[in-house]
Amino acid sequence: MFHPGRTIRAVLLPLVAGLALTALPAQSAQAAPALTNGGFEADGTGAATPSGWSEYGDGGASYVEAGGRSGGYRLSHWSSSAYKVETYQYLSGLADGSYTLTAWVRSSGGQKTAYLALRNCGGTEQRTDLPVSSSGWIRIVTPVKVTGSQCTISINSDANAGNWINVDDLTFTPGTTGLSVKGADISSLAKSEASGGVYRTASGVTSDAFTILKNAGMNYARLKVWVNSADGYNDKTRVLAMAKRGKAVGMKLLVDFHYSDTWADPGAQTKPVAWAGHSYGQLKTDVYNHTYDVLNALKAQGTTADMVQVGNEINGGMLWSEGSTDNWTQLAGLLNSGYNAVKAVNPSTLVALHLAKGGDLSGTRWWFDSAVANGVKFDAIGLSYYGYWHGPLADFQTTLDDAASRYGKPVFVAETAYPFRLDSDDALTNQIDTSGELVSGYPASVAGQTAWMNTVANIVEAVPNGRGLGVFYWEATWTAVTGNGWDPGDASSGNGWENQALFGYDDKALASMSWFRHR
Numbered sequence: 001m002f003h004p005g006r007t008i009r010a011v012l013l014p015l016v017a018g019l020a021l022t023a024l025p026a027q028s029a030q031a032a033p034a035l036t037n038g039g040f041e042a043d044g045t046g047a048a049t050p051s052g053w054s055e056y057g058d059g060g061a062s063y064v065e066a067g068g069r070s071g072g073y074r075l076s077h078w079s080s081s082a083y084k085v086e087t088y089q090y091l092s093g094l095a096d097g098s099y100t101l102t103a104w105v106r107s108s109g110g111q112k113t114a115y116l117a118l119r120n121c122g123g124t125e126q127r128t129d130l131p132v133s134s135s136g137w138i139r140i141v142t143p144v145k146v147t148g149s150q151c152t153i154s155i156n157s158d159a160n161a162g163n164w165i166n167v168d169d170l171t172f173t174p175g176t177t178g179l180s181v182k183g184a185d186i187s188s189l190a191k192s193e194a195s196g197g198v199y200r201t202a203s204g205v206t207s208d209a210f211t212i213l214k215n216a217g218m219n220y221a222r223l224k225v226w227v228n229s230a231d232g233y234n235d236k237t238r239v240l241a242m243a244k245r246g247k248a249v250g251m252k253l254l255v256d257f258h259y260s261d262t263w264a265d266p267g268a269q270t271k272p273v274a275w276a277g278h279s280y281g282q283l284k285t286d287v288y289n290h291t292y293d294v295l296n297a298l299k300a301q302g303t304t305a306d307m308v309q310v311g312n313e314i315n316g317g318m319l320w321s322e323g324s325t326d327n328w329t330q331l332a333g334l335l336n337s338g339y340n341a342v343k344a345v346n347p348s349t350l351v352a353l354h355l356a357k358g359g360d361l362s363g364t365r366w367w368f369d370s371a372v373a374n375g376v377k378f379d380a381i382g383l384s385y386y387g388y389w390h391g392p393l394a395d396f397q398t399t400l401d402d403a404a405s406r407y408g409k410p411v412f413v414a415e416t417a418y419p420f421r422l423d424s425d426d427a428l429t430n431q432i433d434t435s436g437e438l439v440s441g442y443p444a445s446v447a448g449q450t451a452w453m454n455t456v457a458n459i460v461e462a463v464p465n466g467r468g469l470g471v472f473y474w475e476a477t478w479t480a481v482t483g484n485g486w487d488p489g490d491a492s493s494g495n496g497w498e499n500q501a502l503f504g505y506d507d508k509a510l511a512s513m514s515w516f517r518h519r
Contacts, residue, residue: 035153036089038170040064041071050075050087057085061157069104069137069168077114077157078164088154091172094146096122098176101142101153102462105130106166109441111159116140116167119154122147126519130165131455132441136394137168141462143176143519177461181412181470182516183220183254184213184502188478190242191233195483200508209477212509213502214249217516221246222254222414222472224312225294227272228261230489236294243303252306254472255298256354256414257291257338259311259318262488266315266356269323280322280330284337287319291341295349305349309414310338313356313384315367325370332374339377350379354414358383359391361399368407380469381407382414385456387439388432397459404467412469413460417500418452419444420512425480425505428494444499446512453515461518473515476502 036052037043047064049055053075055062061083068074077085099118107114109132119125121144128142144151155167189197189209199209210221223242226234243253258264261272271278275286291310298305317324323334339351353371357363368381381403385396404411419432422444435444442448442455453473460468478484478497485493498505502513 035170035172039071040073040075040168053087053089055087058083061085062087074166074168076164076166081161084158086154086156088152090152092150094149094151096147097174098145099172100175100177101172102139103170104137104139104168106133106137108134108164110163111157113158114165115156116142117154117156118142118144119152121151128458129454131393133393136392138394138397139462140458141177178519179457179461179470181220182217182518183222184218184473184476185222186477187224187234188475188484190238191484192477192481195481197479197481198507199503202509204508210245210249214251216513220252220254222256224256224258226258226261227290228274236297240297240301243298247303254307255305256309256312259287265313269318269320271319283319283322284333287334287337288341291338292345295342295345299345304346307350307352308342309352309354309382310335312354315355328370328374332376335376352380352382353378354382356384357390358385359395359399361402364399364403381409381411384415385413386416388437401463404463410467410469411463413456413471415472415474416456417474418449419499420446420449420510421499425498426494428496430499431496446510450512450514457515457518479503479507
């Protein structure tokens with residue numbers, strides 16, 4: 001096919017090679033044939049096969065209907081009996097290179113499989129499972145490398161009677177996506193091991209937990225720091241030892257400063273006992289010295305922190321009451337004291353600020369607007385998002401996307417988790433122990449845990465402009481081991497989290513660790 005631009009370039013390139021290469025648009029970005037009818041607006045309600053698309057399988061289960069996300073119509077898969085159907089579009093004439101399929105989706109859940117795929121593109125088929133979301137639309141992305149100028153876009157359901165999906169506003173554009181952080185908090189590990197905890201591979205071979213997790217694909221360890229904990233764990237000495245083990249297997253390191261002797265979260269930000277009587281000015285020095293001391297010791301042993309959280313779930317501030325959000329001027333001073341200490345040790349270490357309630361758009365905006373207005377310095381935004389506490393997936397996506405665009409920073413999930421069963425492996429009732437607490441469509445099973453983690457990872461991957469860094473699973477190694485309970489001051493306290501670890505009650509690695517292999 002004649003392309004006038006190519007003729008002009010053929011003359012220009014030899015004449016002004018250096019200039020032409022920089023001045024002319026890249027043909028690969030211009031030559032991608034548009035996906036036809038990606039918004040399903042061409043036909044109106046009832047079209048069994050949308051214009052530009054083909055079908056395979058139970059054709060009656062795939063159709064266009066009213067209720068589009070942005071326009072008037074959407075593609076739906078549904079039948080009153082079990083069905084299997086594929087709606088697909090074949091693209092040819094593509095310039096070879098990287099592309100990303102973006103789609104807005106909803107799903108009832110319950111299917112054997114429901115996913116988008118890019119196949120016959122020259123390499124391995126790429127898939128993204130649909131998240132379960134019966135009301136809010138969720139944007140998902142699927143990247144692929146095209147070699148051979150063609151690619152098939154495929155929407156698939158293998159479903160039980162009454163299951164449904166909605167799909168709309170598909171685009172296929174140059175570029176790629178993926179996650180750089182596939183991590184886990186394993187702060188409980190050292191005490192678990194000291195108390196007799198063991199970790200096994202999926203086949204039952206006792207092994208080092210770091211090695212098992214690294215072999216599963218984990219690439220980033222998150223370790224919390226307490227100032228003077230009651231049990232002597234999660235302090236500087238223990239963190240140094242754990243950091244060595246993580247770096248030895250090739251993991252990166254996130255250090256999570258609580259600025260407390262115990263748990264810090266939205267409900268508690270208790271000053272360390274050693275700092276209790278200190279003035280605000282002294283607390284700023286305390287934050288700097290403590291942060292610098294731990295990080296400089298890490299650097300000195302060759303395990304420099306790659307990322308640091310200045311505070312943990314600091315929705316209400318930290319070091320109460322001086323550092324409460326009731327006094328933003330003082331909170332800003334404390335946060336910047338931590339930031340400055342991090343950069344003094346290593347300027348390239350990322351500094352993250354971490355809030356809970358990852359589905360709370362207005363709360364997240366209020367907090368970070370206040371931080372920016374008060375001159376707080378930070379490089380990245382971390383959110384905790386537990387689906388059984390923090391609202392629907394669509395609200396989480398809205399909040400995460402907004403944080404990335406409003407503040408122009410990379411974002412990540414600092415904490416998430418999901419149960420693989422509901423019963424306890426010790427005497428303490430689990431935090432999530434009834435089916436009524438679960439997120440709809442995600443059962444308390446290994447498959448449900450896996451699906452949850454892939455869904456969260458997919459939402460982070462879809463953050464626009466490549467600003468989604470990745471995900472940290474919270475407490476992957478916190479199995480039920482006597483002596484390693486919730487309360488650092490009470491050896492008899494139990495563990496309410498073992499049903500959300502990534503090791504089973506037989507201490508074997510769960511298949512849900514597969515999420516660490518997310519692209």
